[in-house]
Amino acid sequence: MRRTTMQRSAALRADWADGPLAPPRRRILLMANPTAGGFRAKVLEAVAAGLEAAGAEVEVRLTKRAGEIREVCADVTLAADTVVIGGGDGSLNEALRGLQTCPVRPKLAIIPFGTANVLAHELGLPFKADRIIAMIAAGRSKPLYYGLANGVPFVLMASIGFDADVVHHVPLDLKRQLGKLAYVWSALKRSFKRRPGPLTVTVGTETPRTCRLAVLTNSERYGGTFRLCPAAHATQPGLHLVMLTSDSPLALMRFGLALVMNRIAHAHGVITVPVETVTVTSEEPVACQIDGDPFGATPVTVTAAHDPARIIVP
Numbered sequence: 001m002r003r004t005t006m007q008r009s010a011a012l013r014a015d016w017a018d019g020p021l022a023p024p025r026r027r028i029l030l031m032a033n034p035t036a037g038g039f040r041a042k043v044l045e046a047v048a049a050g051l052e053a054a055g056a057e058v059e060v061r062l063t064k065r066a067g068e069i070r071e072v073c074a075d076v077t078l079a080a081d082t083v084v085i086g087g088g089d090g091s092l093n094e095a096l097r098g099l100q101t102c103p104v105r106p107k108l109a110i111i112p113f114g115t116a117n118v119l120a121h122e123l124g125l126p127f128k129a130d131r132i133i134a135m136i137a138a139g140r141s142k143p144l145y146y147g148l149a150n151g152v153p154f155v156l157m158a159s160i161g162f163d164a165d166v167v168h169h170v171p172l173d174l175k176r177q178l179g180k181l182a183y184v185w186s187a188l189k190r191s192f193k194r195r196p197g198p199l200t201v202t203v204g205t206e207t208p209r210t211c212r213l214a215v216l217t218n219s220e221r222y223g224g225t226f227r228l229c230p231a232a233h234a235t236q237p238g239l240h241l242v243m244l245t246s247d248s249p250l251a252l253m254r255f256g257l258a259l260v261m262n263r264i265a266h267a268h269g270v271i272t273v274p275v276e277t278v279t280v281t282s283e284e285p286v287a288c289q290i291d292g293d294p295f296g297a298t299p300v301t302v303t304a305a306h307d308p309a310r311i312i313v314p
């Protein structure tokens with residue numbers, strides 16, 4: 001337990017004495033993934049010290065393996081009011097998965113240490129320690145909606161097709177070295193591989209449609225700051241299905257360019273519809289990913305969840 005640095009910022013504490021951190025002391029669990037692409041021990045230390053200085057009781061844990069954040073968040077004896085995730089979208093996804101079974105859900109907050117940090121961009125979260133401390137100390141929160149892919153929560157998207165194939169094939173060491181460029185490298189390599197057959201996409205009880213790539217998105221952003229679906233937002237209810245009708249190398253180049261120019265929603269061959277429940281099947285297995293991490297293959301059924309978590313925002 002870290003309880004020693006309060007004296008360092010008496011002035012800060014005085015400022016907040018009547019604010020959101022006034023007694024009873026907030027209990028903040030800060031869980032960080034030291035293997036995340038942008039992990040900074042100094043920022044973590046500064047945030048922990050700043051929140052303690054503001055009067056909160058702060059516990060810091062560094063994960064030792066994947067799955068730990070999920071286990072801790074699923075623990076019914078978890079006594080934190082706020083769980084701060086120091087990591088990327090995959091680590092936040094773990095927290096959401098764990099909290100799903102928690103009877104009393106603490107608020108979530110993020111220190112964006114990831115590679116893509118799509119959710120941080122979606123929510124306009126700060127990346128600098130002093131602004132992160134001020135945000136968490138103020139404690140203002142919004143609902144964080146999510147979807148379920150075969151029952152597993154995702155906060156950004158579940159996608160099936162070429163981009164999921166790329167996620168499955170990005171070598172972790174290359175991701176750590178090159179960051180987002182590792183995805184570009186992997187996409188170039190995978191774009192010339194043979195593609196599996198088309199996807200059959202069934203929305204509710206409608207007649208099935210076919211496409212080559214399906215993204216079920218809960219958020220506007222994709223791959224970082226790019227705007228995939230202007231109608232969606234992680235703090236608003238509602239999933240959207242974005243279908244690409246081709247995944248030929250030429251079409252993928254065109255879609256990639258449209259994405260970085262924030263024009264993909266209007267590109268030829270892109271169909272977007274609001275959805276509640278979608279099933280995606282294919283004759284041979286097609287790769288799936290959720291929140292930027294591999295998630296098996298088709299068949300996948302995606303539904304919108306209606307019990308949002310709470311996330312602290314600026």
Ligand SMILES: Nc1ncnc2c1ncn2[C@@H]1O[C@H](COP(=O)(O)OP(=O)(O)OP(=O)(O)O)[C@@H](O)[C@H]1O
Pocket residue numbers: 032033034035036037038063064065066067086087088089090091092094113114115116117118291292293
């Ligand atoms: N100590 C650990 N060792 C290995 N893997 C971990 C550890 N802690 C968490 N993980 C896993 O690492 C995966 C990726 O981490 P995270 O999302 O934090 O960073 P990132 O991949 O760099 O960022 P982004 O998802 O924003 O691109 C997560 O899915 C999580 O399950």
